[in-house]
Amino acid sequence: MPTNAEIANILETLAELMELDGVNKFRFLAVQKAARRVAEANFSIEERAAAGTLTEIPDIGDKIAAKIEEIAASGKLGELEEYFQRYPPALVEMERVQGIGPRTARRVWEELGVSTIAELEAAARDGSIAGLPGMGQKSADNILKAIQRLKARGDRLLLGEVLPVAEEVAGLLREITGAHNVSCAGSVRRMKEMVKDLDIIATSTEPELLTDAFSALPMVAAIIAHGPTKCSVRSHTGLQIDLRVVPDKQYGNLLQHFTGSKEHNVALRELAISKGLKVSEYGVEETSSGKVHECATEAEVYQLLGLQFIPPELREDSGEIEAAAAGSLPDLIKTGDLKGDLHLHSDWSDGHATIMEMALAAKDRGYQYIAVSDHTQSLGMVHGLTPERLEEQLVEIARVNKELDSFHVFASAEVDVKSDGSLDLPDESLARLDFVTVSIHSGFNQDRGQIMERLRAAMENPYVRSIGHPTGRLINRREPYEVDMEAIIDMAARTGTALEINSHFQRLDLNDLHARAAQAAGVMLVINSDAHRPEQLDLLRYGVATARRGWIEAGSVLNTLGVAELESFLKKPKSGPTR
Numbered sequence: 001m002p003t004n005a006e007i008a009n010i011l012e013t014l015a016e017l018m019e020l021d022g023v024n025k026f027r028f029l030a031v032q033k034a035a036r037r038v039a040e041a042n043f044s045i046e047e048r049a050a051a052g053t054l055t056e057i058p059d060i061g062d063k064i065a066a067k068i069e070e071i072a073a074s075g076k077l078g079e080l081e082e083y084f085q086r087y088p089p090a091l092v093e094m095e096r097v098q099g100i101g102p103r104t105a106r107r108v109w110e111e112l113g114v115s116t117i118a119e120l121e122a123a124a125r126d127g128s129i130a131g132l133p134g135m136g137q138k139s140a141d142n143i144l145k146a147i148q149r150l151k152a153r154g155d156r157l158l159l160g161e162v163l164p165v166a167e168e169v170a171g172l173l174r175e176i177t178g179a180h181n182v183s184c185a186g187s188v189r190r191m192k193e194m195v196k197d198l199d200i201i202a203t204s205t206e207p208e209l210l211t212d213a214f215s216a217l218p219m220v221a222a223i224i225a226h227g228p229t230k231c232s233v234r235s236h237t238g239l240q241i242d243l244r245v246v247p248d249k250q251y252g253n254l255l256q257h258f259t260g261s262k263e264h265n266v267a268l269r270e271l272a273i274s275k276g277l278k279v280s281e282y283g284v285e286e287t288s289s290g291k292v293h294e295c296a297t298e299a300e301v302y303q304l305l306g307l308q309f310i311p312p313e314l315r316e317d318s319g320e321i322e323a324a325a326a327g328s329l330p331d332l333i334k335t336g337d338l339k340g341d342l343h344l345h346s347d348w349s350d351g352h353a354t355i356m357e358m359a360l361a362a363k364d365r366g367y368q369y370i371a372v373s374d375h376t377q378s379l380g381m382v383h384g385l386t387p388e389r390l391e392e393q394l395v396e397i398a399r400v401n402k403e404l405d406s407f408h409v410f411a412s413a414e415v416d417v418k419s420d421g422s423l424d425l426p427d428e429s430l431a432r433l434d435f436v437t438v439s440i441h442s443g444f445n446q447d448r449g450q451i452m453e454r455l456r457a458a459m460e461n462p463y464v465r466s467i468g469h470p471t472g473r474l475i476n477r478r479e480p481y482e483v484d485m486e487a488i489i490d491m492a493a494r495t496g497t498a499l500e501i502n503s504h505f506q507r508l509d510l511n512d513l514h515a516r517a518a519q520a521a522g523v524m525l526v527i528n529s530d531a532h533r534p535e536q537l538d539l540l541r542y543g544v545a546t547a548r549r550g551w552i553e554a555g556s557v558l559n560t561l562g563v564a565e566l567e568s569f570l571k572k573p574k575s576g577p578t579r
Contacts, residue, residue, distance in 0.1 A: 001046045003221060004038055004236040007071050010080060011035035014067075016092040017083040020102040031067075033059040038068070042165060042219035042236055046072045088115035098146040098478055099139070099445075107132070121147050142445065149479060156194040157239065158475060160505025160542060163188060165239060166198050169217065173243075176213045178206045181251050185258035189312045191545035193475055193508050197240040201255045207245035214243045250282065252295035256302075257281035263317035264310075271321060272305055279305070313548040330551050333527075335544045337554040339562050340369035341537060343414065343437050343468060343500065343528035348393050349374035350382035352533040355393075355409060356400050361534035363407045368563040371412035371435045372397060373468075376424040378416040379441060385413060387429045394432060408563050410434040410570075414468055419443035419450075421457045423464075430463035434570055437500065437528075439468035440481065448482035455488060459497040462574055466526050466558075467492070469502040469509040477506065485514050489521045496575030498524040498558050503543025504536075515550030526558045 002010075012035040018028035037059045038045050048054050049072035054065035071077050087109075094105045094117055108114040111132060114123050120143065123129050129140040166184045173182045179202055183189070186199040204210045211231040215223050224232040224240065231243045246254050257265065257280065269279050278285040283292040284304045295301045299309045307324040311332055314320040323329045345351035346358055353361070355372050362370045374393070375384040385393065390413065397411050412435040416424035419442055423430070430436050438458045440451070458464050470488060471480035492499050499518050502509045507530070510518065518525060527543040529536055547557065554560045561569060 002075050004045045005238045007045050008035045008039035013092050014080045020106050034064045090116040156196050158505050159193050162195040178204045178209050189259050191313050199258045200243045202245050203248045203251045204245050210245050249294045252297040252300050253283050254281050256298045259312050261316050264315035267317045267321050330553050332548045333552050333554045337560045340367045340559050341529050342371040342526050342559050343373045344531040346372050359409050369408040371410040373412040373414040373437050376415050378424045416441050417454045417458045421454045435465050436463050437466045437468045438464050444481045451481050459491050459495045466498040468500045469507050471509050473509050474506050489518050492523045493521045498526045501527045501543045503529045503539040505542045508546045512546050512549035519556045524558045
């Protein structure tokens with residue numbers, strides 16, 4: 001039986017070949033959406049196909065359900081085989097290389113006979129790519145860099161793909177009779193942006209009952225290993241999940257050990273040795289007497305070593321042990337500290353909900369305000385706002401604010417910084433807004449000097465309050481554009497411009513290290529969802545996690561201010577020189 005990953009891969013390959021072939025974009029986008037649903041499903045798609053219930057899954061209609069049923073029955077798809085008669089099967093792999101879209105892939109195949117990543121690399125090295133009209137040596141160099149990045153990625157998954165699975169598994173285990181403590185561990189608990197596998201730690205007086213129940217969970221596609229206190233499985237999404245079960249009295253030791261990181265644990269062991277102790281997953285041992293302290297909580301482990309409790313997000317051996325020994329760990333920001341979201345979209349551009357719907361969704365989550373930050377006119381494909389449409393939107397925002405009780409919608413926009421450094425709306429329009437975020441959405445391949453000049457001009461504009469997703473990266477999909485983050489942080493401090501931590505788990509931009517450097521320089525941050533539909537407001541948790549990994553405290557984040565405080569702040573001009 002084909003796995004979910006295999007079915008999703010066939011659909012994704014079909015979608016890519018359809019796009020390469022030039023079919024109507026709505027057709028290949030529909031297949032792409034279905035592939036994503038299949039890849040993310042924590043249940044057997046093959047079983048749903050056999051039961052005839054595929055159309056109950058969002059984004060899977062009758063036509064795509066028929067394709068999946070064919071794949072589930074035979075492991076193949078006739079429509080895809082027909083494409084393989086016309087195009088080399090490996091051609092779609094080239095599209096995994098940043099900068100190689102369907103048109104370029106087809107062009108290098110038709111003009112150079114290149115159909116694999118290995119052949120593409122060779123063509124970039126021998127001058128063939130550079131010799132194509134409109135390409136040149138810079139394009140060839142960029143392709144070589146992108147191929148090396150692709151090779152280095154490995155098989156890690158995005159945090160946002162793994163965390164929901166982790167929480168579902170932990171929740172189901174907590175419902176099992178005899179399960180006492182259940183926690184996620186490893187890089188998921190530390191909220192790293194990329195995750196390789198998932199560790200679950202639990203306690204029980206009947207561990208075998210727990211491992212048996214774990215191996216039978218609905219998201220389990222295969223059992224890798226199964227014992228009375230340990231069990232490893234692979235989910236339908238291809239994720240390896242490992243369960244360890246211990247007595248209650250050892251829970252803190254095991255959880256601390258398996259949360260890691262490796263570097264943190266090595267430093268912790270070195271500290272323990274200096275104190276005449278030995279730390280392991282089994283306990284904290286006094287080396288002189290051999291006495292072993294079994295710890296029911298992690299706090300006990302750290303206390304035995306003379307340390308404050310160190311939050312999981314900080315355990316990267318980046319100064320946290322020294323700070324814990326001195327009692328000077330930061331009071332990290334929490335999700336509940338956020339009072340609003342200053343970057344989200346509505347159906348006035350590429351969002352999927354009205355301003356009122358986004359406002360009510362934010363209010364339901366306990367927020368005091370949002371800033372509707374729709375795209376501007378340069379992004380025509382998303383129906384970006386012209387100055388005239390912005391004026392119409394201001395009327396709509398005023399109407400929504402009049403109807404809402406105890407909630408405020410700030411007028412904002414995500415203004416494009418164009419390739420020549422100018423902003424996508426005139427200053428007269430920007431002056432009409434409460435909060436202006438600017439972002440780069442084009443010209444990603446410009447050199448560092450050009451990119452930095454664009455950002456400098458934007459930050460020196462008196463109306464610009466924040467730089468959105470400042471490096472432009474998409475994790476595992478697009479590298480950051482050429483920027484000097486130290487210089488950006490300096491400019492932000494000089495001009496009083498906030499830097500955004502974009503919470504979408506594909507971005508997490510700023511990353512944790514840059515956020516920490518910004519806080520140290522006195523730069524204000526904003527943690528935003530960049531939501532395009534109401535449920536995406538929940539993405540803020542990933543931004544907060546990134547901030548915590550960057551040692552960020554609530555006082556450094558602009559949208560921890562209440563609505564009245566924020567209104568007062570925004571009435572004041574930016575600090576620092578303006579143009």
